[in-house]
Amino acid sequence: MSLDCFLKSVETMDKSSSISKSKELFSDTYFIANQIGTGAFGKIYNISSKTDPIQKYAAKVVPLPKSFLEKETDLDKETQILQTLVQEPGFPKVIDHLIEANNEILVMSLLGDNLAHLHRQCGSKFSLKTILLLALQILKRIEALHSHGMLHRDLKPENLVIGASKSDETMIYLIDFGLSTPYLDAQNKHVAFNKKGKVSGTLYYLSVFGHLGIQASRRDDLISFGYLLIHLFKGGLPWIDLPGDLHEKVKKMYQMKSTMSYETLCDGLPKEFCEYFRYVLNMPFFQNPNYSFMEDLFKKMLEEIGAKEDGFFDWMKVENKGIDLNGRKIMKESLNSYMKKMDSDTFVDMDLC
Numbered sequence: 001m002s003l004d005c006f007l008k009s010v011e012t013m014d015k016s017s018s019i020s021k022s023k024e025l026f027s028d029t030y031f032i033a034n035q036i037g038t039g040a041f042g043k044i045y046n047i048s049s050k051t052d053p054i055q056k057y058a059a060k061v062v063p064l065p066k067s068f069l070e071k072e073t074d075l076d077k078e079t080q081i082l083q084t085l086v087q088e089p090g091f092p093k094v095i096d097h098l099i100e101a102n103n104e105i106l107v108m109s110l111l112g113d114n115l116a117h118l119h120r121q122c123g124s125k126f127s128l129k130t131i132l133l134l135a136l137q138i139l140k141r142i143e144a145l146h147s148h149g150m151l152h153r154d155l156k157p158e159n160l161v162i163g164a165s166k167s168d169e170t171m172i173y174l175i176d177f178g179l180s181t182p183y184l185d186a187q188n189k190h191v192a193f194n195k196k197g198k199v200s201g202t203l204y205y206l207s208v209f210g211h212l213g214i215q216a217s218r219r220d221d222l223i224s225f226g227y228l229l230i231h232l233f234k235g236g237l238p239w240i241d242l243p244g245d246l247h248e249k250v251k252k253m254y255q256m257k258s259t260m261s262y263e264t265l266c267d268g269l270p271k272e273f274c275e276y277f278r279y280v281l282n283m284p285f286f287q288n289p290n291y292s293f294m295e296d297l298f299k300k301m302l303e304e305i306g307a308k309e310d311g312f313f314d315w316m317k318v319e320n321k322g323i324d325l326n327g328r329k330i331m332k333e334s335l336n337s338y339m340k341k342m343d344s345d346t347f348v349d350m351d352l353c
Helices: 003-008 074-084 115-121 128-147 218-234 246-259 271-281 291-304 332-341
Strands: 030-039 042-049 056-063 094-100 103-109 111-114 160-163 172-174
Touching: 030 056, 056 074, 074 094, 074 103, 111 115, 115 160, 128 172, 128 218, 128 291, 218 271, 271 291
Parallel strands: none
Antiparallel strands: 030 042, 042 056, 056 103, 094 103, 111 160, 160 172
16 A cells, blocks of 8 residues: 555644655555554654565654745654764664655654553553663663753653564663754854743643743753653642643643642652752753763662662553553643743743853
8 A cells, every 4th residue: 555545544644744865755665554653743654664574664754844845844853863863772763764645754663662651551650660760761861862962852751662672672762853952053052041932842741941931951851851750650740630721720830840849749759859850950051961960869769679770660560451542632832822822920030040
């Protein structure tokens, strides 16, 4: 089945894109097996090579914008980022990048389930050991990305996946760089502090600085990472399921994030989690994070509970029993619309540099 025919059998994709660098046609090179994911960017398919059907890949497919020849597109950016990270473990590898049927296709390594799926499979709660094993790997991915001058800006369980094979199931991969942006300019200098930046990311994991529309820096990825770990351990965050309309929810979320103590947020977790949040929430905009300090905190906790970095996660002992895979969602577009309408005096002024 050609890509064109297959896409006609599924719903129309959302708008996003990338310019093809290959003259080959997708349908001449690959078979589509089934759809395995979807998002605001488009859809992801499980595919195989026609020359070697045993070899499986993932294809991210997005529609081409009308002006795709005039500017760099999202898949161009993602391709470039992944090619930059090709020597780093825990990132998908680019296989191909091409166009067919008015769609842009990025062919990458086929990976396994994401952490949101695995979390629900484990009753929406991971053990402390699994949290710490995840923390050590995810921190390495963040450090690697930052070392190449890039921010992720959308760290969440859906964007962290395990390997697809038995030999790779203990590796945690960081994916989806659609919102990624450089924090270093062409001269390798840190971007300037800007209090009128665009709000980007998933609301639940957005830093307090992100709520204020402040230009993202490395501290924002690390704050989102901390929120992600709290969510995976407790099965939620204090600001999930707040009452009210979007305007009220976002205002309450900011208030909770900016006033809640480390002790309250990290209740039920070792004191080192408080140390982590004290460090990242007080990190200056331009500061180079001390990744070794944070890594040592997680290793200390692992040692204190008598566990080792053995790669044995909670989901490895749980059978999949028809889990609900829908989960909660938040629209980034709605968040941006809200922030544009928000009066400037809604939030308390802070010393943010």
